[in-house]
Amino acid sequence: MASLNSVKAWDEECDVLICGFGCAGATAAIEAYDAEPDAHILLIEKAPPEFVGGNARVSGQSLLISKNAEALKSYHRAMSAANPVPEDLLDDWANRMVNLEPWIQKMAADVGAEYLHGAGWSSRDVVLEFPEFGARAAVAHTATILPVPSGVWLALKANVDKRNIPVWYESPIVDLIQDPDTLEVYGAWVERQGERKAVRAVRGVILTTGGYEADPYLQKNYYGLGNVKPLGTPYNTGDGVRLMQKAGAEMWHLRNQGQSGGIWPGIHDPRQETSYLRNFMLPSFSWIDVNSEGHRFYAETNELQLTHYKMKSNGTWVDVPLHVADPVHMIFDETTRQAGKLVMQIMTWSALVNDPLNGREWSEDNSAEIEAGLLQRADSIAELAAKISLDPAVLAGEVEAYNASCAEGVDRAYGRNAETLQPIDNGPYYAVRITPAIVCTGGGARRDMDGRVYDHHGKVIPRLFEAGELGSFVSDLYQNGSYLTEAMITGRGAARFALALDPSILE
Numbered sequence: 332m333a334s335l336n337s338v339k340a341w342d343e344e345c346d347v348l349i350c351g352f353g354c355a356g357a358t359a360a361i362e363a364y365d366a367e368p369d370a371h372i373l374l375i376e377k378a379p380p381e382f383v384g385g386n387a388r389v390s391g392q393s394l395l396i397s398k399n400a401e402a403l404k405s406y407h408r409a410m411s412a413a414n415p416v417p418e419d420l421l422d423d424w425a426n427r428m429v430n431l432e433p434w435i436q437k438m439a440a441d442v443g444a445e446y447l448h449g450a451g452w453s454s455r456d457v458v459l460e461f462p463e464f465g466a467r468a469a470v471a472h473t474a475t476i477l478p479v480p481s482g483v484w485l486a487l488k489a490n491v492d493k494r495n496i497p498v499w500y501e502s503p504i505v506d507l508i509q510d511p512d513t514l515e516v517y518g519a520w521v522e523r524q525g526e527r528k529a530v531r532a533v534r535g536v537i538l539t540t541g542g543y544e545a546d547p548y549l550q551k552n553y554y555g556l557g558n559v560k561p562l563g564t565p566y567n568t569g570d571g572v573r574l575m576q577k578a579g580a581e582m583w584h585l586r587n588q589g590q591s592g593g594i595w596p597g598i599h600d601p602r603q604e605t606s607y608l609r610n611f612m613l614p615s616f617s618w619i620d621v622n623s624e625g626h627r628f629y630a631e632t633n634e635l636q637l638t639h640y641k642m643k644s645n646g647t648w649v650d651v652p653l654h655v656a657d658p659v660h661m662i663f664d665e666t667t668r669q670a671g672k673l674v675m676q677i678m679t680w681s682a683l684v685n686d687p688l689n690g691r692e693w694s695e696d697n698s699a700e701i702e703a704g705l706l707q708r709a710d711s712i713a714e715l716a717a718k719i720s721l722d723p724a725v726l727a728g729e730v731e732a733y734n735a736s737c738a739e740g741v742d743r744a745y746g747r748n749a750e751t752l753q754p755i756d757n758g759p760y761y762a763v764r765i766t767p768a769i770v771c772t773g774g775g776a777r778r779d780m781d782g783r784v785y786d787h788h789g790k791v792i793p794r795l796f797e798a799g800e801l802g803s804f805v806s807d808l809y810q811n812g813s814y815l816t817e818a819m820i821t822g823r824g825a826a827r828f829a830l831a832l833d834p835s836i837l838e
């Protein structure tokens with residue numbers, strides 16, 4: 332932390348400083364404005380305007396809607412059994428969740444956008460990730476705001492714009508300014524387009540800087556993964572995690588049993604920092620994934636997107652071991668190659684931000700990516716194996732065994748869905764490297780639903796707040812639509828709580 336001694340004069344003064352313009356930051360800014368339109372709210376964002384929006388912008392935009400607080404509580408308690416969440420926090424989450432929908436509907440209506448039950452891009456109106464833990468009673472339905480893609484984010488951004496809330500772009504928070512004894516937060520050091528500015532925040536600072544998906548050091552040291560890429564923004568580099576540690580906060584959920592959001596099959600183009608997501612809606616199944624030794628290692632097509640890429644092993648839900656089996660290759664044939672884009676177009680930073688800004692788009696039949704050398708092609712499986720440094724006999728044997736399972740209609744090795752047993756027999760053949768790709772990292776400071784942050788003695792750090800994915804209360808398994816709604820709930824709670832503080836009295 333920096334102390335008041337580091338400040339010669341304040342460069343800017345506001346009531347509430349909100350750091351990070353994703354879902355939680357936008358929500359906090361809107362709520363603060365609506366609670367007190369004359370208050371001076373300042374929203375700062377690390378990225379330039381064309382890269383704003385964080386993971387919220389490129390997410391699937393699914394929102395969890397619940398109408399039954401008791402059932403939601405019990406569902407979340409069961410999903411968190413490996414690292415239980417305090418009961419009072421569960422209570423608060425569930426009670427706020429059952430009252431959230433009208434606010435989301437208002438956000439949509441106020442900017443002329445359509446609120447919809449369902450995801451907007453699939454016919455499913457609800458995703459029930461873990462039915463055995465009570466998902467059916469807990470989840471009323473999934474909701475979103477149109478258009479697809481990015482509709483929820485676009486509506487929040489339009490609401491911020493409409494209120495003329497000042498935003499400083501290219502302005503990361505770099506330090507909190509605190510009393511070293513009481514830990515009370517007075518403001519922050521912000522690097523505004525290269526210049527350091529001391530910003531006084533008389534009522535409070537809310538950190539909404541997202542996770543550490545794009546920080547290789549934290550990925551290695553907190554999660555133990557050296558080989559993953561983010562699916563979302565490259566600007567989420569764990570700045571909030573580091574600031575919270577410096578501020579004296581107690582940390583939690585840095586290394587959930589699974590990375591909660593899961594480890595998904597990505598396709599990484601070396602020209603980008605972030606990863607594409609393999610298309611889980613591809614209508615062709617003549618493909619398998621093989622591990623570093625050329626063997627299959629899981630049931631690839633069992634709708635794993637519906638459990639955030641968790642599979643059951645030894646009776647427990649664990650991450651699909653894409654990161655363990657690395658390097659993984661997807662092996663497919665001409666039928667799959669022609670079936671459509673190999674990557675999702677409705678989410679990910681690569682498809683929705685990088686490609687349009689660079690005047691690119693993944694080609695419909697994947698031919699441009701073959702030309703570019705991202706996908707390997709060969710006339711036989713043995714030849715393909717040689718191109719990706721696998722033993723030709725092993726890979727050919729694996730494809731042969733898989734094709735035999737298709738003929739039999741049963742995958743005895745891994746239990747892949749019978750209706751997806753489509754042989755790999757229409758040459759030429761292709762391979763693409765699968766990168767373990769990360770959705771979210773929920774770790775951060777321990778907090779409550781009003782975003783109040785606790786120190787190591789269980790005391791609130793005065794005037795410091797946190798909302799959204801940074802410090803998420805999700806501690807293990809994750810239900811679709813919870814992260815965006817948690818960002819809304821904690822963003823709203825933190826904004827209201829901070830504004831209610833008397834600037835002159837220590838909290």
Ligand SMILES: Cc1cc2nc3c(=O)[nH]c(=O)nc-3n(C[C@H](O)[C@H](O)[C@H](O)COP(=O)(O)OP(=O)(O)OC[C@H]3O[C@@H](n4cnc5c(N)ncnc54)[C@H](O)[C@@H]3O)c2cc1C
Pocket residue numbers: 350351352353354355356375376377378383384385386387388389390391392393394395502503504505539540541542562563564566567568570571678679769770771798799800801811812813814815816818
């Ligand atoms: C591919 C994908 C699909 C997803 N699908 C869903 C879904 O369907 N439903 C769901 O609920 N969740 C989903 N999620 C998760 C969800 O998007 C995030 O959990 C959510 O966006 C978190 O909101 P946030 O505001 O905390 O962080 P973000 O939305 O990531 O915003 C963080 C912001 O902080 C900025 N920032 C970072 N460091 C600094 C700094 N030092 N100073 C200032 N600003 C900074 C970043 O640039 C960014 O703009 C998905 C995520 C991904 C990647």
